[in-house]
Amino acid sequence: EAGVAQSPRYKIIEKRQSVAFWCNPISGHATLYWYQQILGQGPKLLIQFQNNGVVDDSQLPKDRFSAERLKGVDSTLKIQPAKLEDSAVYLCASSSPSGLGTEAFFGQGTRLTVV
Amino acid sequence: AQSVSQHNHHVILSEAASLELGCNYSYGGTVNLFWYVQYPGQHLQLLLKYFSGDPLVKGIKGFEAEFIKSKFSFNLRKPSVQWSDTAEYFCAVKSNAGKSTFGDGTTLTVKP
Numbered sequence: 001e002a003g004v005a006q007s008p009r010y011k012i013i014e015k016r017q018s019v020a021f022w023c024n025p026i027s028g029h030a031t032l033y034w035y036q037q038i039l040g041q042g043p044k045l046l047i048q049f050q051n052n053g054v055v056d057d058s059q060l061p062k063d064r065f066s067a068e069r070l071k072g073v074d075s076t077l078k079i080q081p082a083k084l085e086d087s088a089v090y091l092c093a094s095s096s097p098s099g100l101g102t103e104a105f106f107g108q109g110t111r112l113t114v115v
Numbered sequence: 116a117q118s119v120s121q122h123n124h125h126v127i128l129s130e131a132a133s134l135e136l137g138c139n140y141s142y143g144g145t146v147n148l149f150w151y152v153q154y155p156g157q158h159l160q161l162l163l164k165y166f167s168g169d170p171l172v173k174g175i176k177g178f179e180a181e182f183i184k185s186k187f188s189f190n191l192r193k194p195s196v197q198w199s200d201t202a203e204y205f206c207a208v209k210s211n212a213g214k215s216t217f218g219d220g221t222t223l224t225v226k227p
Binding site: 004035040041042044045048093109 | 151215
């Protein structure tokens, strides 16, 4: 079974530039998550989709971050404009219906460095 | 708001030593509890989870965890660690609304 695919693996940009990350979840997984993991911290949920609808985006900095999941499969996360403090690993995860007992399956992540 | 606290940031053990990593959470409702592991260069993956029933759960590679509801704890244990257990371990809680919160992780280094 193919896992969660993310690209790119690494990205270096200057502050105030824009960047986009792509995620392809495990086939059939209706729930998709984007997490931000800053060095030394645990993953922090940015946004959660159920199919193509947003379930939780309470911690997404909406002035600069946006995400979409067209057709309920692939998803993109965009940052515009980037700040130095956005340097982190961005993780995508998916799960089958987000019931209480289901775990998330994670991709390798995209390591973003903002200089 | 739910939160997760992992007491140890970095643990160093010798092979064959016993391991216990602490995890406490705060949330007033029904929860699922998870331990995820991230081996060097790999993605986060599930180690074990508690959903309901027996509070002592067993996971992969000889790990187990005990849910103690009265203490809001879900500590991870392994009786004898191996060098290959060197990794970062994350405790997570998932509320009945489907929201997951992770702790800041514990880095385990096992010396051969």
